[in-house]
Amino acid sequence: MTAGHRPLWRRIPGRTGAVLWRATKAFVAHDGLELSGHMAFTAILALFPFLIFLTALAGFVGDATMAERFVSFMLEFGPGPVTDVLAPVVRDVLTQQRGDILTVGIVLALWTASSGVEALRLLLNRSYGVVEDRPIWKLRLQSVMLVLVGAIFALLISVIIVLGPVIWHLLERFSAVSPFKEDLWFLARYGFASVMLIVGLSALHRLLPRRRKPMAQLWPGVILTCVVWLLVAAAFSIYVTKLATYSVTYGSLGGVIATLIFFYVTAIIFAFGAEVNGALFPGPRDPAADRSVPRR
Numbered sequence: 691m692t693a694g695h696r697p698l699w700r701r702i703p704g705r706t707g708a709v710l711w712r713a714t715k716a717f718v719a720h721d722g723l724e725l726s727g728h729m730a731f732t733a734i735l736a737l738f739p740f741l742i743f744l745t746a747l748a749g750f751v752g753d754a755t756m757a758e759r760f761v762s763f764m765l766e767f768g769p770g771p772v773t774d775v776l777a778p779v780v781r782d783v784l785t786q787q788r789g790d791i792l793t794v795g796i797v798l799a800l801w802t803a804s805s806g807v808e809a810l811r812l813l814l815n816r817s818y819g820v821v822e823d824r825p826i827w828k829l830r831l832q833s834v835m836l837v838l839v840g841a842i843f844a845l846l847i848s849v850i851i852v853l854g855p856v857i858w859h860l861l862e863r864f865s866a867v868s869p870f871k872e873d874l875w876f877l878a879r880y881g882f883a884s885v886m887l888i889v890g891l892s893a894l895h896r897l898l899p900r901r902r903k904p905m906a907q908l909w910p911g912v913i914l915t916c917v918v919w920l921l922v923a924a925a926f927s928i929y930v931t932k933l934a935t936y937s938v939t940y941g942s943l944g945g946v947i948a949t950l951i952f953f954y955v956t957a958i959i960f961a962f963g964a965e966v967n968g969a970l971f972p973g974p975r976d977p978a979a980d981r982s983v984p985r986r
Contacts, residue, residue, distance in 0.1 A: 736806025915963035
């Protein structure tokens with residue numbers, strides 16, 4: 691029986707392995723580890739300015755607690771040691787009063803947060819084999835708009851978070867979910883978080899690169915990124931709690947180091963997902979893309 695006539699269930703593992711191997715080689719060739727480090731560092735810098743802007747926007751629409759609800763919900767899905775480090779600082783940022791937030795502060799927060807988007811663009815362009823040649827002002831304007839849309843999206847999610855328990859209680863009253871209430875609630879929360887992650891990742895893969903790919907060529911890497919990230923988040927929590935000795939090596943900075951490593955691993959997963967798309971649907975590559983880092 692020839693390879694082309696083998697049953698599908700026998701061909702899938704071999705093809706999957708070949709795609710993952712090509713993606714791994716491309717990840718290394720495209721400086722994936724180095725660019726992931728840059729992305730992780732920029733994400734740390736952009737995180738808190740984004741929260742400052744989110745808080746200002748929530749206050750503008752009339753409910754300053756919306757930002758805190760969203761952040762508290764998202765922190766539930768991160769590794770325990772990482773959220774233990776981030777949660778107190780994040781809450782301090784969200785509750786601190788700033789007199790300049792509607793003037794210079796809001797501009798600086800938007801600019802710094804948009805730098806995180808530019809780091810994602812740099813990584814995606816390299817993974818998809820394109821060189822950025824659009825004007826810098828146009829790229830930065832798009833990044834600022836994405837930060838703004840992301841903040842609005844976060845506030846809408848906070849409204850859904852508030853309505854979620856209400857909807858759930860209605861389902862309990864009019865359906866037979868009570869025997870499996872805890873399991874179904876767990877699945878519903880993780881399902882909702884996964885959908886949000888997939889929507890956000892799809893938008894980044896679609897909008898940021900110089901050459902846009904059809905959505906049909908983006909979802910494999912997006913789904914892989916989402917699934918692997920959820921698994922790694924759970925495994926990382928166990929690893930840090932049971933096996934790692936960061937506190938012995940770094941003392942009181944152990945939690946901070948663990949957080950930085952988690953951001954770095956997250957960036958690697960994001961980059962590898964893009965490389966999987968490139969391996970599955972190879973398109974024309976700009977010759978300069980494999981010789982130099984795209985313009986930042």
